[in-house]
Amino acid sequence: MNDIKDVIEEVKNRCDIAATISDYMPIKQSGINYKGLCPFHGEKTPSFYINSSKQIYKCFGCGEGGDVINFVMKMENLDFMDAVKLLAGKNGIEINTNMNEESRIKIEKSKKFQDIHVEAARFYFSNLLSSKNLGYEYLRKRGLDDKIIKTFGLGFAVDSWNSLMNYLISKGYSKEELVECGLIAHKTEGNKYYDKFRNRVMFPIFDYRGNVIGFGGRVLDDSVPKYLNSPDTLIFNKRLNLYGLNFARKNIVDRTVVLVEGYMDLISIYQYGIKNVVATLGTALTEQQGHLIKRYADTAIISYDSDNAGVNASLRAMDILVKLGINVKVLDLKDCKDPDEFIRKHGLEEFKKAMDASTHYIKYKINHLKKSFNLNKDEERVKFAKEASKIIKELKSPVEIDYYTKYLSSLIDISTESIKxxxxxxxYNKSYDNKYKKYSNKKETPVIEKPKAIEKGKQFVEETLIKLMLNSKNLRQTALLKIDESNFLLNDSKEILKYIIKNQELDKITIDKTNSLNISEEYIRDLDSISLDSINSSDVKSIDEIIRNVKKNGLQENMNRLLEEQRYIENNKNNYDAKEVDVKIMEVALKIVEIRKMLQSI
Structure with a gap:
């Protein structure tokens, strides 16, 4: 099948969505449809529904929904085309896109190289477990059990010049292919071929799909280099890959990843239960690796070694990630040199607490800079203030600028006004006012005074959408894929939405059927008085505009509550510990920034 559009349609036609989803989670039949506990958020009562006739799914708890391809993308954390290819392969659909001879040869060679690496990984794994050896002893001393060794396919390269080469030749591969794969080396003088990895613990390197594309090897003596990676080949480039991403992409929670430096750091904390973790491959983080992280996460928690090299690597990494729009934090390792030591010494719960308390990258940079100055001297304090101000200048959000100027002021006893x-x-006055206006709306001023009730305009939009959903089954099905209970402001709207969800298959849900619910008579009267004559329920753009307004209103009210909370904390600082005030204000401020971003994206 050559046309990719035809492939996509064929995949959708051949894949029964209920059967596909049942491979990932338990589901039960509910009438002509199915339901189960949502795999995308924790719940005790099923709110995840599969519509067999329309071949779509929808969770009315968290709002996730879509077709079979969307589901596989979400569960496997794959790109669209990779999800299509996965489903095509499972259903016997052949994809033969048009390509020239050179591309065809390259693809075939890539497949052969992957096969060679799989054979090599099996060979190394067999070496590790089939007999007593230093590699296995080393891994056990580092606290790894057999289960985690098997999960990551760890192995051992014996102290031999040609054991791997002889094994792979016996499998039908040529020396030239093995050299091109980077597994054996060729010395032109004397025309000698020999294994590249010898007397090393072996770490197979997988691409994000789980294909073996290279190896990292650690010495067991004083040889150098301590770690040796496969060279760049047709299928492997250490600048373009992240170790452990094949595991992490299926375990990413809240679009957050932990970034570590080494193989052992990653495997150790993965064994303890921190599975949303990736590592660079013996090099400083590259921009290409940053783009890979961006594909799966919005927040990166850096947990590099605490020595000077680790600190410098952290500073370089955060600059790359911040430029890509990733929220960056740094984990405090306390008295430990690396994450592996931290989690073995302090345990999983302390590591989780350290993740939650990770330092924002701006504060980390300021604290690191502070070590270079003697703040007991006035001249040094002034120099520090000027350099730290350059760091704060990297920020775009006035809320964050305000927070970190206050933080810097508390360190050096210089006024926030001077720092700004x-x-x-x-x-200063012009640029600050202009920047603030971008994030501020004068209409919010009376809202901060904590209004006693929801504005009538917002209430009317919400009630209009509810009435539309009651009256039209088609509109209802569409709306439920785009909106959920959390988007509504009124408790009456939330109650009636639950009723709509339970009765969504009805052509029309009449208002009198809701009388048994805990809904005020005033709300029922409001619904009854709303005329839908001017609204075309089949006009997708008009309905989408109503849905967007409901979402905007919900976000705006959330922001108003946060602004009020922020104001309360600032006015009642004496009731809190000084450090606790800073943390609380920062948490609220960052939530406000996130909501503003969401409002801009709607």
């Missing part, structure tokens, strides 16, 4: 002037320069 240093941050913004000569045009």
């Amino acid at each position: 002037r240093e941050v913004y320069g000569k045009n």
Whole structure:
């Protein structure tokens, strides 16, 4: 099948969505449809529904929904085309896109190289477990059990010049292919071929799909280099891959990943239960690796070694990630040199607490910079203030700028006003006001005074959408894929939405059927008085606009509550510990920033 559009349609036609989903989670029949506990959020009562006739799924708890391809993308954390290919392969659909001879040869060679690496991984794994050896002893001393050794396919390269080469030749591969794969080396003088990895613990390197594409090997003596990676080949480039991503992409929670430096750091904390973790491959983080992280996460928690090299690597990594729009934090390793030691010394719960308390990258940079100055000297304090102001200048959000100027002020006893002037320069008043206006709306001023009730306009939009969903089955099905209970402001709307969900298969849900629910008479009267004559329920753009307004109103109210909370904390600082105030204000401020971003994206 050559046309990829035809392939996609064929995949959808051949894949029964209920059967596919049942491979990932238990489901039960409910009438002509199916239901189960949602795999995307924790719940005790099923709110995940599969519509067999429309071949779509929808969770009315968290809002996730889509077709069979969307489901596989979410569960496997795959790109769209990779999900299509996965489903095509499972259903015997052949994809033969048009390609030239050169591309065809390259693809075939890539497949052969992957097969060679799989054979090599099996060979190394067999070496590790088939007999007593230093590699197995080393891994056990580092606290790894047999289960985790098997999960990551760890192995051992014996101290031999040609054991792997002879094994792979016996499998039908040529020396030239093995050299091109990077598994054996060729010395032109004397025309000698020999194994590249010898007397090393072997770490297979997988691409994000789980294909073996290279190896990392650690010495067991004083040889150098301590770690040796496969060279760049047709299927492997260490700048373009992240170790452990094949495991992490299926375990990413809240679009957050932990970034570590080494194989052992990753495997150790993975064994303890931190599975959303990836590692660089013996090099500083590259921009390409940053883009890989961006595909799966919005937040990266850096947990590099605590020595000077690790600190410098952290600083370089955060610059790359921040430029890509990733929220960056740094984990405090306390008295430990690396994450492996931390989790073995302090345990899983302490590591989780350290993750939650990770330092925002701006504060980390300021704290690191502070070590270079003697703050007991006035001249040094001034120099530190100027350099730290340059760090704060990296920020775009006035909320964050305000927070970190206050933090810097608390460190050096210089007023926040002076620091802000240093941050913004000569045009302080103008640039600060302009930046603030971008994130501020004058209409919010009376809202901060904590209004007693929801505005009538917002209530009317919400009630209009509810009435539309009651009256039209088609509109209802569409709306339920785009909106959920959390988007509504009124408790009456939330109650009636639950009723709509339970009765969504009805052509029309009449208002009198809701009388048994805990809904106010005033709300029922409001619904009854709303006229839908001017609204075309088949006009997708009009309905989408109503849904967007409901979402915006919900987000705006959430932000109003956060602004009020922020104001309360600032006015009642004496009731909190000084450090606790900073943390609380920062948490609220960052939530406000996130909501503003969401509002801009709607």
